[in-house]
Amino acid sequence: MNELLNNILKKRTYSTIDKKEIRIHSETGEEQCLLLQNIILKNNFSSSLEIGCAYGISSLAITEAVAKNNGKHTIIDKFENSDWGG
Numbered sequence: 001m002n003e004l005l006n007n008i009l010k011k012r013t014y015s016t017i018d019k020k021e022i023r024i025h026s027e028t029g030e031e032q033c034l035l036l037q038n039i040i041l042k043n044n045f046s047s048s049l050e051i052g053c054a055y056g057i058s059s060l061a062i063t064e065a066v067a068k069n070n071g072k073h074t075i076i077d078k079f080e081n082s083d084w085g086g
């Protein structure tokens, strides 16, 4: 798991581009992120679609694994800007 995702999962906060500290919630846990990565890597998946990313925790995990397979991760979230700060 990459350092950025590891740090966010440990501290349960991240910094926005304008240095605002955001406390995350509703995220996919570390164990589940690792499971998703294993499934992608074992099956050599190079394309994925995620519905609902919130603060993007699972998105970081999935993107990391799919990128290792030279692939692409697509995300759709109806409330990304209204509820999750974009």
Ligand SMILES: C[S@@+](CC[C@H](N)C(=O)[O-])C[C@H]1O[C@@H](n2cnc3c(N)ncnc32)[C@H](O)[C@@H]1O
Pocket: 026, 027, 028, 029, 051, 052, 053, 054, 055, 056, 057, 058, 059, 076, 077, 078, 079, 080, 083, 084
């Ligand atoms: C539990 S959160 C996802 C957490 C995320 N997987 C993570 O690891 O941080 C559920 C997400 O689903 C999104 N959502 C809810 N209804 C939706 C809909 N109809 N279409 C797309 N996204 C939706 C919410 O905005 C929210 O971001």
